[in-house]
Amino acid sequence: MVLLLWLSGHAPVSAHAGSRPVYLDELHQQAKALGLAGRREWHVLLHYRSNLFGGYTSEQDDPGFFLSPQGKTDPEAELFATLARFFSQDLVGRSKQPAQCAFVARYNWLKTQLAFDETKLPEQTCERFQRWYADFEAIGLSLIFPSGFMNNPSSMFGHTFLRVDQKNQTPQTRILAYTINYAAELPPDAGIEYPFKGILGLYPGYFSTIPYYLKVQEYRDIENRDIWEYRLNLTPDQIRRVLMHTWEMGNATFDYYFFDENCSYHILALLDAADPSFRLAEDFPFYTIPADSMRAVLERQGLVGEVVYRPSRRTLVKRKREALSPEEEQWLRRLVEDPSEATREAFGALPQARRMLVLDTASDYLRVRGDGPSDMQKVWRERNRQILSARAEIHAPSTEMLVAPVVDRPDVGHQTRRVSVGGGWRNDRAFEEVAFRMAYHDLLDPEPGYTPDAQIEVLNVGLRHYHDSSQARLERFNAINIVSLSPMDGLFRAPSWKASIGMQTVRHGDCQLCSNGAFNAGLGGAIESRWLKREVWFAFAETEANYSKAYEERHRIGGGASIGLLADLTDRWKLLASGTYLRYALGEHGDDIRWTVAQRVSVLQNCAVRLEYNHRDRDNDVVFSIQMFF
């Protein structure tokens, strides 16, 4: 079949062979005169970025995306090769179509710019594209942001993709719309090496049009992530340009880099095709964090319209439980343990609307449990079936509950890079300090827009200058520092955990300011109280390994425990207090007592002040700092 197409495709080309070069030369001249190869539109479509020392390189890594062998680095050669291929029906690219169809956005742009003469360069019909395009029934685009998910390294920072809104779509049927999603393709046996390979760009990334209902299930039902939908204000022409370029991306493969060329980056690059003056991708030369990309889109005046919140099932259960009376909560707990309780007369005595609410909450809860990884999965699912059977016997529709988000819109959050300037005393020595953190959020940072009680810090560096010494020193460095607190209650009992790797400065033996490499990991639990505003109490059993020349044998390894409290005192004022006891049994023996009291007041969305007190072994350290996010 392909062969046939190829053969039939060839015939007219050779028939035109005589007249083609003349018109092609004309087009070349015209393109040169207009400087099309240097135009922003061309660079957006081919994903060219300017090199540090002049020239351009495309971020595209699939040779089939270019029609010239020099295409990756030569915009002009690529443009000329493209024009030449438009005369031919030869199949090109991974999608195996004639060039006019495989690169339909390039064709349309060049056609407009050069006013192609149809008699000399006949337009080909692109059935595959037409069918694909028509099937969207596109009337709009929405940018979709599922919030971060702590249990998967690839999605801790969140994700972004586009949804192609359909004509006649209602709030209820919008799950039938297609999405435009960019994701890395992992080999089925991807394991522990996955994050490392991801950072190094060793996996290929592809674009796909997964139906939105599958994405909703993935995020809302399986991973329990809230979803935010941002409707974009785009003209029909802009939408058409994005979709045409999306079609071209079927020929594309990018090396997927977690930090820079990730899902968010490529989605921004697609939006640039709508209007090259957006220059969205350019905002992110080094790395792209999904929430930052949302903020970049929002900075474009008028680009974002309505914002819709779609709660995760976990949030749904939380809000529904808040609507239950204490008696109904008791029923809920009994029903999820034994669904046959629903047949009791006492339960039947509740008003019908309340019974429906309790049963629906029970079903949602059992689904949260049943979709999670657990040996109990089968049991939870069977119980859910029984609950639903009981629910179906009440012949009345449930009322859709308006669910308020637990976490604010991601775009109201602080930016993810942070710089701090401060000063204080360590024992009796005064110092000034500057610190920089590449990403992303710690327990004390202003919480709007971020997953509560969760911390992910990547590359955090602190430099200090002590007044009585001549030079500054690297006070601390954290490659990664993660804390996930999950408050437990009668129904949810997930563990809390933490892990960090880095170095800090300690006083030990004769050494006053000693660098100390440290690895720490802990597993524990947390509970929530609402005495003042909201408090989270936590405890960890943990293990720690230290490496420093201050220790005999240069190392020590031990274990211990931490307890702590994270409290919202007001909307802007937050407190973190914790105490740790560690005993080292390997390497240098000994023990260590640490405690810390830190508080933060947020001043603006991207500005906060902190006062921290740290006690460690025999060190006492007080720092006051101002922090800016950018």
Next chain:
Amino acid sequence: MKKVLLFSVVALFGMQAGLAMAANPDAGPGCGLGKLAWGDYSHQKNIAPQVLMATTNGTFGSQTFGISSGTSGCTNDGKVMAEHKTTMFAELNFENLSQEMAQGQGEHLASLAALMGVPAQHQGEFFAMAQEHYTTLVKAGEASPVAMVKALNATMAAHPVLAQAILK
């Protein structure tokens, strides 16, 4: 565990549709999504979550829904073929659909109604009907999505209002 799932989903979606159909007439038309495909898997009542685990990492997505990727199973250039839209939706959303049928409303049920051609003004009747026949429909759905869609059609045909509404 997750690895096994990923692997099976990739393998199964790549499978020749004809194979699945030949071995199990109830397996649904040509998608490779049929019951049989999941026969070796212990939780075969819940296909969607397993499919989803694979989409999480994009594997499934780029194979089945890859843009301009040609024809694979029940998709064409990444778009679900018109004749498979309803069954595929019913299959991949079975958990959500059974919950919403029991509750007599919801977006998945509304979307299924739209796919089946139920006019918006008769959505309420469709919801009530699904709730009333919850047990039968879910039992059919556990056998196969095709059976559930068939059962829904049969119930609608016997419904005084809906039978007229879908004929129009």
